[in-house]
Amino acid sequence: MTHSKTTALKTRPDTGSSSRSSHFRTYRLAFPPVSGVFRPRLVALCAVLAAGAFLLFCWGLSMGDYPIAFADVVRALVGSGDPGTVLVVEELRLPRALVGLLAGTAFGVSGALFQTMTRNPLASPDMIGLTQGAGAAVVAGIVLGWDGGLGTQTLGLFGALATALIVYLLAWRRGTTGYRIILVGIGVAWICTSVTDYLVAKGGRFQAQAALGWLVGNLNGRTWDQVGPLAIALAVLLPTALLLGRLLRTLQLGNDVATGLGTRVQPVRLAILLTGVGLIAFATASAGPVAFVALAAPQIAQRLAGTAWPPTVASGLTGALVVLGGDLIARTLVSGTELPVGIVTGVLGAPVLLWLLARANRAGSGG
Amino acid sequence: MTGKRLRPVLLVTSLGAVLAGLCLLSLALGAANVPPDQVVQALFGDAPSRFVDNIVWSARVPRTALALTAGAALGLSGALMQALTRNPLADPGVLGVSAGASFAIVVAVGVLGVTSLYGYVWFAFAGALIATVVVYLLGGLGRSGMTPVKLALAGVAVTSLLWSFTQAIVLTDVDALDRFRFWSAGSLADADDGTVWRVLPFLVIGAVLALACAPALNSLALGDDVAASLGRRLGLVRLAGVAAITLLTGAAVAVIGPVVFIGLVVPHVARVLAQSAGIGPDQRWLLPLSAVLAPSLLLAADILGRLVARPTEIQAGVLVAFIGGPFFIAMVRRRNLAEV
Numbered sequence: 001m002t003h004s005k006t007t008a009l010k011t012r013p014d015t016g017s018s019s020r021s022s023h024f025r026t027y028r029l030a031f032p033p034v035s036g037v038f039r040p041r042l043v044a045l046c047a048v049l050a051a052g053a054f055l056l057f058c059w060g061l062s063m064g065d066y067p068i069a070f071a072d073v074v075r076a077l078v079g080s081g082d083p084g085t086v087l088v089v090e091e092l093r094l095p096r097a098l099v100g101l102l103a104g105t106a107f108g109v110s111g112a113l114f115q116t117m118t119r120n121p122l123a124s125p126d127m128i129g130l131t132q133g134a135g136a137a138v139v140a141g142i143v144l145g146w147d148g149g150l151g152t153q154t155l156g157l158f159g160a161l162a163t164a165l166i167v168y169l170l171a172w173r174r175g176t177t178g179y180r181i182i183l184v185g186i187g188v189a190w191i192c193t194s195v196t197d198y199l200v201a202k203g204g205r206f207q208a209q210a211a212l213g214w215l216v217g218n219l220n221g222r223t224w225d226q227v228g229p230l231a232i233a234l235a236v237l238l239p240t241a242l243l244l245g246r247l248l249r250t251l252q253l254g255n256d257v258a259t260g261l262g263t264r265v266q267p268v269r270l271a272i273l274l275t276g277v278g279l280i281a282f283a284t285a286s287a288g289p290v291a292f293v294a295l296a297a298p299q300i301a302q303r304l305a306g307t308a309w310p311p312t313v314a315s316g317l318t319g320a321l322v323v324l325g326g327d328l329i330a331r332t333l334v335s336g337t338e339l340p341v342g343i344v345t346g347v348l349g350a351p352v353l354l355w356l357l358a359r360a361n362r363a364g365s366g367g
Numbered sequence: 368m369t370g371k372r373l374r375p376v377l378l379v380t381s382l383g384a385v386l387a388g389l390c391l392l393s394l395a396l397g398a399a400n401v402p403p404d405q406v407v408q409a410l411f412g413d414a415p416s417r418f419v420d421n422i423v424w425s426a427r428v429p430r431t432a433l434a435l436t437a438g439a440a441l442g443l444s445g446a447l448m449q450a451l452t453r454n455p456l457a458d459p460g461v462l463g464v465s466a467g468a469s470f471a472i473v474v475a476v477g478v479l480g481v482t483s484l485y486g487y488v489w490f491a492f493a494g495a496l497i498a499t500v501v502v503y504l505l506g507g508l509g510r511s512g513m514t515p516v517k518l519a520l521a522g523v524a525v526t527s528l529l530w531s532f533t534q535a536i537v538l539t540d541v542d543a544l545d546r547f548r549f550w551s552a553g554s555l556a557d558a559d560d561g562t563v564w565r566v567l568p569f570l571v572i573g574a575v576l577a578l579a580c581a582p583a584l585n586s587l588a589l590g591d592d593v594a595a596s597l598g599r600r601l602g603l604v605r606l607a608g609v610a611a612i613t614l615l616t617g618a619a620v621a622v623i624g625p626v627v628f629i630g631l632v633v634p635h636v637a638r639v640l641a642q643s644a645g646i647g648p649d650q651r652w653l654l655p656l657s658a659v660l661a662p663s664l665l666l667a668a669d670i671l672g673r674l675v676a677r678p679t680e681i682q683a684g685v686l687v688a689f690i691g692g693p694f695f696i697a698m699v700r701r702r703n704l705a706e707v
Contacts, residue, residue, distance in 0.1 A: 120454070121516060170696050180699055183455075183635070187696040190628045194552075194688035201552040201682065205541050208548055216534045292527040299520065339535065346531030350524040357517050357524075358508035 042305045042314060049301075049317035053101065056324040060097045061089055063331065091224075099222045099286050100323045100341070102230050104293060106283035108301070108319020109241050110276040111294035112310040116248045117272050118182055124295035125280040128185025131289035132192035133163025134281070139196045139211040143203035152214065153226060153285045160281035163188060168273065177255065181273070217290030217342025219327050226286040233282040238316070240275045245312040248272065252309060290326075290342045293319050296349035303356040322349055374644040375652065382640075382659045386435075389666040393431040394423055397673045429560045434669050434683070435662045436563055437555075437619040438629065440570050442661025444615040445630020446637060446654050447577050450584040451608040452515040458631035459616040461522040462609065465625035466529040467498025468617065472550055473536045477543030487546070488565070488621045495617030501525055503609050514591070518605075553624035553684015555669050566618035573614030577654060580608050584650040626665070626684040632695045633661045639698055664691050 027038040062073045068085055075081035076089040107125075114123045125131060137159025138152050146155070171184040196215070200208045247268045250258040258265050280294065297319035298310030304318075305311050326344035333339060394406045401409075405419050414420035444459040452461065460466065471494025475481040481490065502525045506518035537544045583604040586594040595601055616627065637656040638648060646652045668686040675681060 121520060170700065173700055179455075183699045184696050186631065187692045187699065190632070190688045190695075191692040193628070194685040194692075197548075197552040198682065198685040201548045205545055208544060209538065209541060212534065212538060212544065216538065295523065296527075337539075340538070343531045343535045343538075346527040346534075350528040350531075353524045354505055354508075354521060357520055358505070 039305070039307070042307065042311055045301075045305050046314050046317060049314060049321055053104075053317055053320045053324060056321065056328060057097050057101055060100070060324060060328055060331075061093045063328070064088075064093060095224050095227050096219050096222045096327070097324070098227045099230065100219050100327050101320050102227070102234050103283040103287035103290065104297075104320035104323030105238070105316040106230075106234060106279040106319070107290060107293040107323070108297035109238065109312055109316040110279035110283075111296075111319070112298040112301070112312050112315035113241060113244070113248070113272050113276040113279075114294075115298050115310050116252055117269065117276075118179070119252055119254075120182070121299055123182060125276065126189070126289070126294065128167055128182055129163050129189030129192055130160045130185075130277060130280050131284055132189040132196065133166075134160040134284045135215050135289060136192040136195045136199075137162075138214050139199050142211045142214070143199045143207050153229075156288075157229075157281055157285035160284055161277070163192065164273075164277040164281065213340060214288050216340040217288035217345070218340040219287055219323075219330075220338055220340070222286065230282050230286045233278060237275050237278045237282075240271070241279070241312060244268070244272050244275060248312075249309065287323070288340075288342065290323055290345055292346045292349045293322050296353050297322055300349070300352055300356060375646050378640060378644040379656075379659075382656070382663070386659055386663045386666070389663055389670070390431055390435070393434065393666050393670050394427045396670055397422075397427065398678050425560070429563060430555050430669070431666065432563045433622065434555055434666045436567065436570050437623045438662030438665035439658040440573065440615040440619040441627065441630045441665075442633045442637075442657035442659075443574060443577050443654055444612045444619075445627075445632075445661070446634040446650070446657035447580065447584070447608055447612055447615075448630065449634050450588065450650055450653075451605065451612070452519045453588065454515060454519055455635070457519055458627045459612055460526065460620075460625065460627035460630075461519055462612060462616075463498035463502045463522050463525040463529065464495045464613065464616040465620050465627050466526040466533070467494040467496070468492070468620045469547070469551065469625060470494055470498075470529040470533045473533050473543050473547050476546045477536045477540040487550075488562075491621035492566075492569075492617050495620060496613055498525060498529060499609065499613040499617070503606075549682075550624050551684075552682040553626040553687070554680075554682040555623055555665075556680055556682075562622055566622055569614045569618040573611045573618070574658070576607050576611035577615065580604060580611065581650040581654050584608070588648065588650075624682075624684050626687055629661050629664060629687060629691065632691050633657050633664065635695065636660055636698060 027040070058070060058073050058077075061077075062068045062070055066088055068076070068089065072081055072085050073089060076086045077094075079086065111124050114125060114128075115121055117123075134156040137155045140146065141152060141155045167181060167185045167188050170188070171181045173180075196211075200211050203211065247263055250261045250263045251265065251268060251272075252258075253261070255265055283290075298315040300322075301314035301318040302308075302310045305314050322345055323341060326348050327341040329348065330339040330341045330344040333344070391403055391406065394410075395401050395403050399422060401419055401422060405415050406423055408414055409419050409423040414423065441459060448457045448459050448461060449455055451457075468491035471490040472487050474494075475487045475490035481487050502518070502522045505525065506521040508517075508521075533547075537547055583594070583599050586597045586599045587601070587604060589597075591601055594604075616630070620627065634653065634657050637653050637660055640660075641647065641649070641652050641656060664687060665683060668690050669683040671690065672681040672683050672686045675686075
């Protein structure tokens, strides 16, 4: 990113404009073929988050009616160990944990993409109507009884993708701007929300409860059927998101500056949108619109990393951590019943975000 | 020159005429239609029949008055909210108002067993007030004090927290869900002549506060530092603004349900209209314009809701989206949008 003219082989601390304070030190790497910025704090954060996510992942696998020791879980994951344990871990518990991990990552990464692209911390996929579109499709399925043939997951995916397409087409007028996409998305989201509200008010009380159960975001009863499509989608979309991450930084400076710096704004924006939309659509279809993760995870990651934008990888890991942790709490909080994970992520994410806001110590770093 | 000066006046008169026309329609149309001339007669005290008098005065006037006041409140607080947070995506619910009201209603019905409409209106209002005060205090935490982004994010956080609690109760209590889902679709149908009077004092105080903020909001649009150097007392303006939003939105949401989207969309329409009338982004115009546009939208939705599925009704909150949504999208497409 920062092109240094020095070809020094040594890295040196760069305390210039790109570092926010002496605590958040960045290093310019300028080895002749490769150059870039190395942020020790960001790398360390990612390592910690990844370790935390793995820990919660295994913890989730070990918990249940039939508790399994931590070491046995790890052994079962690599396929060795007691066949009964392997069956419980791989067939019954792994799908749920994987959906949590993958969906959480997808929410976090796509939230980071949207927030960076629109330069607005309030922007999240919820804002441009994807989750509302998925919600309307699924609730229609439940209330009108269409869920027989298609299945909730397919309906959700279809709803989200169709909404995204409609929003993009409506926002297209000799090119688009992030701002216009968001505003059109708000309009579409609004219509979808009303459809959902209307259907929930119109349906029977138990249908309404089922609809609401999905709308909260839920990991109960996931099977490998839900993991497959999500895993394939992420295998394609996550690398794309990482590649796009660099281009995003210039887009963050505004359309004109980005064009001046040589970024091809329209194709890049379309690519970012497609990636973010794909991530959210698949994640929502398999886990439901888990509350707050896409909005909060990038903001939490940004403040933990001390960067000026939501870091892509750290946002994804934070998302995974929040969803996995949320699901653990949801399963243990009230014994006997399993709360939907969306209830817990809301309760969990909010105080963290508030705490980070409160300890932002410099003017401007709050935003 | 004179033509340019006339345009704002023309704009305001035409919007006023549209609103007046909608009021008349709202009094005339419904399960039983009353001809407009009879409506006017009934309004001036000599109705052609007791039947007409009853329909107009005991059913339609309260309902229309509620749409007017609650709509104006939502429009005004939406415009205020976007100016205060300097964020075009902020709706009046961002400060936690609708989440607080929702949570309070669910607690009232599900935990405390309140069943009457009058009971839970007050709960909703109290919930909205408490939630906003909490958001305001949280938004000011930290050494840098209150910034628009911190205020908005604190609101989002509290909203999600309360929303989670609301869902947790609703998912385990079918009775609470039953009340909650009808309230949250947003309806004017339950209005009687007492409803408006109950919330009117709060709305009036809120509206006065909001309009008094308008000149200061113009300076605030230039950034905190510039506004401060122009002699604006930022803390005071924010406090007054938040108080106004709370009173306006809290009271409106309590009686008609969380239709806060009106407050998000209407200010954008107001900005475009103001721009085309040559006024520009002047809050002294934008706030009143929003306060006229929002009730027009709400009334139109309510009238349509009575007509499309006669003899039953579709909630105004649902149809507002169907009228306002496409209109909003069309406008976003047409104009080079005025950013906040």
